[in-house]
Amino acid sequence: MLRIYGRKNSSNVQKVLWCCDELGLVFERIDMGREFGGNREAPYLALNPNGLVPTLVEEDGFVLWESNAILRYLARTRGPAGFWPQQAREAAIADQWMDWQTNSLNVAFTPIFHGLVRQGPQERDAAAIERSREATQRHLAMLDRHLQRSAWVAGDAFGVADIPLGIYAYRWYAFEGIARDSLPALEDWYRRLRERAAFRERVMVGLA
Ligand SMILES: N[C@@H](CCC(=O)N[C@@H](CS)C(=O)NCC(=O)O)C(=O)O
Missing domain, CATH: 1.20.1050.10 (Glutathione S-transferase Yfyf (Class Pi); Chain A, domain 2)
Structure with a gap:
């Protein structure tokens, strides 16, 4: 299952959650950042050296950060035709x-x-x-x-x-x-x- 790290009141996390729902993707979300902390600790920094949310981790361990890069990746790999424009x-x-x-x-x-x-x-x-x-x-x-x-x-x-x-x-x-x-x-x-x-x-x- 896809894993998304980030608190759900973060605008950049919300982008990814909204995108996943539009695409009907099943994912696990792990609270991270601000009131939940964890984002400045070594295990998270090993995934995302910025210490920011969101971070996406795929089933095979592929890691991606930067919310708009995550959106493009999900759109290209899992979106219906046109969700990421073909032209x-x-x-x-x-x-x-x-x-x-x-x-x-x-x-x-x-x-x-x-x-x-x-x-x-x-x-x-x-x-x-x-x-x-x-x-x-x-x-x-x-x-x-x-x-x-x-x-x-x-x-x-x-x-x-x-x-x-x-x-x-x-x-x-x-x-x-x-x-x-x-x-x-x-x-x-x-x-x-x-x-x-x-x-x-x-x-x-x-x-x-
Ligand atoms: N350019 C980054 C910015 C990420 C970012 O600034 N995330 C904020 C939340 S919106 C963050 O992690 N703040 C620290 C925290 O939540 O503890 C992206 O688009 O993913």
């Missing part, structure tokens, strides 16, 4: 948005998430939160413009590239009391994500 250009678009999630959207979003969810009112840096809110809004507007022309992130059907970005849609719309500009294409995509049982089960689980 080079569609696959490149999937790669583009998945890399953008890690390198751009995540950077914009992390301060507002930490400020509103992880920090108490006394510790909060209101200016940093506002800068992050504006940056996230600007990034989501880019995704909205893309979704005006493309039903899903990488083409006409739901696929693996929707997963890393869908995590942010949930978190963004779950924040209470923040200003949000209307982004109709993004909102429609988010409505369609909420129709998916795996998204509701793995991602719409509160902010922690």
Whole structure:
């Protein structure tokens, strides 16, 4: 059986759990990280030298870390046709948005998430939160413009590239009391994500 290490309230772990459920994969999940610890100890570092979650371990001992690499691997090895795009250009678009999630959207979003969810009112840096809110809004507007022309992130059907970005849609719309500009294409995509049982089960689980 596949083994996934990582606490289920981690966004990067949620990506993998959601993907596994979409593909109907059976797996064992082992709590690891933050409140569970273990991720800075030698046995786990031998699997993932970053000390971060998630890590995937296959039946034969093959180990993989970096959540988006895990998604691509599961999509290529276990996904139905099209879940990882077959055409080079569609696959490149999937790669583009998945890399953008890690390198751009995540950077914009992390301060507002930490400020509103992880920090108490006394510790909060209101200016940093506002800068992050504006940056996230600007990034989501880019995704909205893309979704005006493309039903899903990488083409006409739901696929693996929707997963890393869908995590942010949930978190963004779950924040209470923040200003949000209307982004109709993004909102429609988010409505369609909420129709998916795996998204509701793995991602719409509160902010922690
Ligand atoms: N680029 C990595 C980032 C992994 C990462 O930052 N994981 C966080 C949780 S979302 C983590 O392990 N934090 C330490 C902890 O949970 O103890 C990936 O996408 O897998």
